[in-house]
Every structure is written in structure tokens, then in C-alpha cells.
Amino acid sequence: MRIGLTGSGSSIDKLVNQAQQAEADGFASLWYASGVAGDPLVAMALAGRATTSIELGTAVLQTYPCHPLLQVNRVVAAANAMGRPGLALGLGPSHAPVVEHVLGLSYDHPGRNTEEYLRIVAHLLRDGALDFDGTDWSVHSGERAARPEHPIPLLLSALSPRMVRIAGQFADGVVLWMAPRTAIANEIVPRLQEVASAAGRAEPRVVAGVPVAVHTDIDAAREAVAATATSYAGMVNFRRIMATGGATSPADVAVIGDEAAVRIQLEALVEAGVTDVWAQPVAVGADRARRQESLRRTRQLLTALATDDT
Numbered sequence: 022m023r024i025g026l027t028g029s030g031s032s033i034d035k036l037v038n039q040a041q042q043a044e045a046d047g048f049a050s051l052w053y054a055s056g057v058a059g060d061p062l063v064a065m066a067l068a069g070r071a072t073t074s075i076e077l078g079t080a081v082l083q084t085y086p087c088h089p090l091l092q093v094n095r096v097v098a099a100a101n102a103m104g105r106p107g108l109a110l111g112l113g114p115s116h117a118p119v120v121e122h123v124l125g126l127s128y129d130h131p132g133r134n135t136e137e138y139l140r141i142v143a144h145l146l147r148d149g150a151l152d153f154d155g156t157d158w159s160v161h162s163g164e165r166a167a168r169p170e171h172p173i174p175l176l177l178s179a180l181s182p183r184m185v186r187i188a189g190q191f192a193d194g195v196v197l198w199m200a201p202r203t204a205i206a207n208e209i210v211p212r213l214q215e216v217a218s219a220a221g222r223a224e225p226r227v228v229a230g231v232p233v234a235v236h237t238d239i240d241a242a243r244e245a246v247a248a249t250a251t252s253y254a255g256m257v258n259f260r261r262i263m264a265t266g267g268a269t270s271p272a273d274v275a276v277i278g279d280e281a282a283v284r285i286q287l288e289a290l291v292e293a294g295v296t297d298v299w300a301q302p303v304a305v306g307a308d309r310a311r312r313q314e315s316l317r318r319t320r321q322l323l324t325a326l327a328t329d330d331t
Contacts, residue, residue, distance in 0.1 A: 024327040025050030027301040040068035044075040047328035052080035052299045062099040069103030078109035080196050081178045085120045089141040097167035106171035111196040113178030116256045132183040139191040180262040189216025194226030199259045201266025202293050210294030230299035232275040235319040243272035245305040
């Protein structure tokens with residue numbers, strides 16, 4: 022089972038140390054949000070140079086505030102600085118409240134905007150120079166596009182049918198967060214595979230991010246997940262994909278229970294078509310000691326699953 026963790030740390034040194042420890046523990050990947058360390062690409066480049074094989078991915082970089090040519094050049098610069106394969110580019114249009122109220126930009130036509138964006142990024146990463154005039158994005162790159170020294174997998178945050186179609190056409194797969202297993206199995210994977218096959222593309226990756234808590238007190242674990250996911254619970258895109266999978270809150274999507282129950286739930290995600298599990302351990306407990314113990318227990322199981330060859 023390919024298992025990754027959320028990339029986090031309060032300093033560059035801690036981010037690098039986390040990557041080294043995760044690699045030593047057998048984890049396949051780390052996934053970094055767009056705000057990590059101000060910009061995760063710097064930390065990822067440094068962590069990549071301090072490790073040898075662990076994949077470091079963005080989950081996700083926002084599309085709206087960054088022109089696709091600039092985005093490609095930033096990512097290629099970080100990937101080349103790593104000095105080895107292993108950087109994965111996850112992109113997404115973010116959400117209306119963030120783009121409109123935080124960034125002060127228009128969130129009109131996110132589907133069309135993302136489709137043009139992915140078309141440009143995919144071409145620049147794989148084929149180099151591009152002349153393209155779209156409605157939302159245009160580029161005439163000439164020799165201005167940096168060339169990656171190693172392939173950079175391109176993933177899209179795809180929580181709607183249109184986004185899944187775009188991913189199947191232009192990306193190497195999807196990177197999901199808060200998508201219930203039934204939505205992945207019944208809606209995302211079949212459509213993604215169908216579109217990718219029709220486009221002559223390879224079998225797509227499905228990276229599924231979920232909160233994970235190994236704990237015997239289910240109610241306490243659900244409360245802990247809810248407390249860490251308040252911002253997600255209010256976003257339209259997340260509410261839609263949760264409803265598609267029969268969930269009403271992030272706690273319904275989280276993988277919770279004792280060791281045996283969590284193992285079964287993670288295996289069910291793989292059976293649903295998930296190729297990579299991105300686990301975000303959640304601390305459960307009324308005080309620091311209990312929360313630390315719950316994290317130790319969760320990390321111990323995830324490590325065992327990540328290194329299990331059976």
C-alpha cells in the first residue's frame with residue numbers, strides 16, 4: 022500500500038527532518054499545502070536534496086493567482102534543484118471564498134479556467150514551447166519555459182465531474198481531499214479511467230487524502246476531526262463531494278477506529294481504485310499526553326502498512 026503523509030513543520034529544518042524521517046520509515050510520499058512555509062516549493066527542493074526516494078507533492082498549488090508559464094517555471098526550478106526525480110505537481114482552482122475574498126480575484130468559470138490552465142501546464146511540462154490563446158489564459162512561451170530534468174507528474178484536485186474529465190484528458194491523475202470512498206469508487210475512478218483511456222493516456226493515479234485517527238473512542242475521534250476541519254466543512258466543493266458519497270461532515274469521511282478497523286478502511290480505499298493514500302494523522306485526547314499517544318499509535322500503524330510487502 023502506497024501511503025503518504027501531510028507535509029508540515031514550523032521551520033525549514035523541521036520540514037527537511039520530517040521528510041528524512043518519513044523516508045526512513047518507509048512512507049511513499051509527503052503532500053504539501055500551498056501555504057506551507059509561505060511557499061512549499063522551497064522547502065520541497067531542500068527536502069528533496071536531503072532524501073533519495075520519497076515523493077514530494079503539492080496538494081495543491083492554486084491556479085488563479087499564478088500564470089501557468091510562471092507556475093511551470095517555479096515548479097521546474099524546484100524539481101531540478103532537488104537533483105533527482107520525485108516532485109509531483111498537484112494543482113487546483115481553490116475555492117471562491119479564498120480566490121475572491123482573500124486574493125481579490127474573480128472566480129468566474131472555474132471549469133473553463135482550469136481546463137485552459139491544465140492544457141498549458143501539461144504541454145509545457147511535456148513538450149516545451151507553446152502558442153495558445155484561450156478565453157482565460159494565453160501563452161506564447163518561446164524559449165521562456167524551463168525544461169525539467171526528470172518527468173514531473175501532473176495531478177488535478179478534481180471533486181466534480183468536469184474536473185475529473187479535465188484530469189483524465191490532461192493530467193496524470195487526481196489528488197483528492199475529503200472524498201468519501203463511495204464517491205471515489207462510483208463516480209471519480211470510473212469516469213477518470215474512461216476519459217484517460219479515450220485520450221490514449223496511461224492508467225491515472227488517484228491520490229486520496231483523508232484524516233486518520235487510530236483510537237477506540239470513536240466519538241472523541243470524530244470530534245477531533247471536526248475541530249481540525251472547520252474550514253473544509255464550509256466549502257461548496259467539499260460539501261458537494263461529501264454529499265455525493267453519502268457523507269454529511271468531514272468526520273464521516275475520516276478513517277477512524279482501532280488498528281484493525283483503520284486497516285480495513287484503508288484497504289477499502291485501495292479496492293475503490295485509490296493508488297496512493299495520503300494520510301493526515303489527527304490527534305485525539307483531552308490533554309497533550311493523550312493527544313501525543315494517539316498520534317504515536319496512528320503513526321505506528323501507518324508505518325506498518327507503508328512497509329508491508331504482502
